Amino acid sequence: MPIILPSESPAARSVVGVADDVFAALRGESAALPRAESVVLVLIDGLGAISLRAHAGHARGLTAGMAKKDVVQSVFPSTTAAALTSILTGAWPGQHGLVGYRVLDPAQGVLVNQLTGWESEGLDPATWQAAPTIFERARAEGRPAFAVGVAAYAASGFTRATLRGADFVAAQTPAERVEVAYELAERHPGSVVYCYLPEADKAGHRYGLDSVQWVSALEEIDAALSRRVPPGVGVLVTSDHGMVDVPAHRQIVLEAEHLEGVRHFGGEPRMLHVYLDPDVDTSAAADRWTRDLDGRADVGTRDEVIASGLFGPEVSDAAASRIGDLLVVARGNGAVYDGTAHDQRSRGMIGQHGGLTPEERQVPLLRFGAFAR
Template sequence: MADDVFDALHGDSAVLPRADSVVLVLVDGLGAISLRAHAGHARALTAGMAKKDVAYSVFPSTTAAALTSILTGAWPGEHGLVGYRVRDPSRDVLVNQLTGWESEGLDPMTWQAAPTIFERAIAEGRPAYAVGVAAYAESGFTRATLRGASFVAAQTPADRVAAAYDLAERNPGALVYCYLPEVDKAGHRYGVDSAQWVAALEEIDGALSLRVPPGVGVLVTSDHGMVDVPAHRQVVLEAEHLAGVRHVGGEPRMLHVYTDPETDAAAVAAQWSSDLRGLADVGTRAEAIAAGLFGPRVTPAAASRMGDLLIVARGSGAVYDGTAADQRGRGMVGQHGGLTPEERQVPLLRLGSFAR
């Protein structure tokens, strides 16, 4: 996607028409399947949506990994954000890849070392902007993924879209990113089929009904979709299941499991495979890398952050560490991280100069 955007700005894309400026709109948590299922509540977004207007999230299908891939053009195996919570091997502690940068002392410049699309734009002499929520302006995750962009805060989705379009119109040649997290938040708390999720979708659809300025190409996509996890599909692992396990990271739809150094990881994998038969797939780090799940190239730094075992929930299930002190995650309805089409298939819509 990154190369296509720059090719469109250069006027030599085989995929997109030429545009004077480009706006990349990221609707966090909006899966293509869920969007189509609720098309009546998103008429602006789905009016010209064809079957081919989709893209696929990376693995794991979680914001830290997928959003970083969109904003760098690199696979998780290259940029190194390989999950929601992963181990910092230098300190043997789990770090949250969205909110733990400051508290855990992660350096955004080195932990995420891949150049961003904004740095690429600046190197070409192009203006680069990121329009988002004010609370995220100075976060470590922002500094890791939006490097090179001038951050502009706006309150509502309509305000953010309007600001992005205005920046693109007033700055020819610009690359403008617009972040809309409302659907993701509603899905996590209430579920994809909830009235609150539908209301958030309608608000996003209304925002993207705004007129696109002449000469501005707009791409609308997402980092991942979601599945609703009902209470009866929660698999809770108690102490007897966790023998030989040092840390349980990732998230309930895709766990990174780190074993004790003296433990035979293969034996733990066999036990977990038995315990979770029919509920989740269990693989080793080496198997995941060999299968290309994290991309065709995996750096040593990225590999060192992955679990010894990876646990991917099947269907609409989720796997929890029942021994963890914080059990708030078990109240989350909409979840993601796995390999289902609902989680991985996302919309890729064209507006403005990019419209078909």
């Protein structure tokens, strides 16, 4: 049984289109945004539109002018590796190839963590993620390009795959990162400046969306973005995905029979890639998983999910080879664990994402500075 697709308006905008919005505004060719001398694209990792509105009292600056239409849809799976790459390339996961958190490298037959496993598994950022970045596009047009982020991420494989073409500038706090981004945009007319704020995502994973720690992170980010935007600079604030809190009683641990015939479990607990042994009948396995997880998760084969368009209108051969034989998407606020030692270590994570709920896929797209209404 194929995965149940979310009901979305045909007119729903996607984070995939944000890159084109940036360049159209710089050229004065956008029907939606005023022309800007420079653009700052702020990415608040893990901030869903629904959770932002629910905590509006702690984010008065972000939500003051937020309209109902200031929302875009994240991609599938709704996880950082896939969604952040889509924002920074303007390409769907089926095109750029980062189709999950942990995916199979078919050449080596090993799972690769798409955020932290590039060096250990020998992935080449220039070929594993081959889509041009917004920074490479900017340089091709003769525009300065900068990425402002956390120093620890400066030289990572994921950074080299998604921030190619940008001059990386490190700053410690959200306020310092925003300040540096605004200064760069003001000093370099025509520039594209990216500013990454991971604090809410980290707090949500560890403590949950209603925790004191998550609210504190949101307040810190809101304060950072409340500073004055330099004249002529347009600011877009968005996110890669939202989250849901997964309580202990919604954790589904697979039984031993589910491990039979499985080579690898990839993805993450909200959206598993299941890689089967070569001699396993995929259709029969899908039927069995569907029966066993009835009401708790949706199950689809690789071909079914690709045909549904969830990975985008086109899926390259390279991307398809990284997708699981089966995909298992948890419903509601559940999560599916494979029961291995590695998987058990992640069961303490409260805020999670990767699935198809509105809480995970609806993210804000807010306008400030020269873009303000």
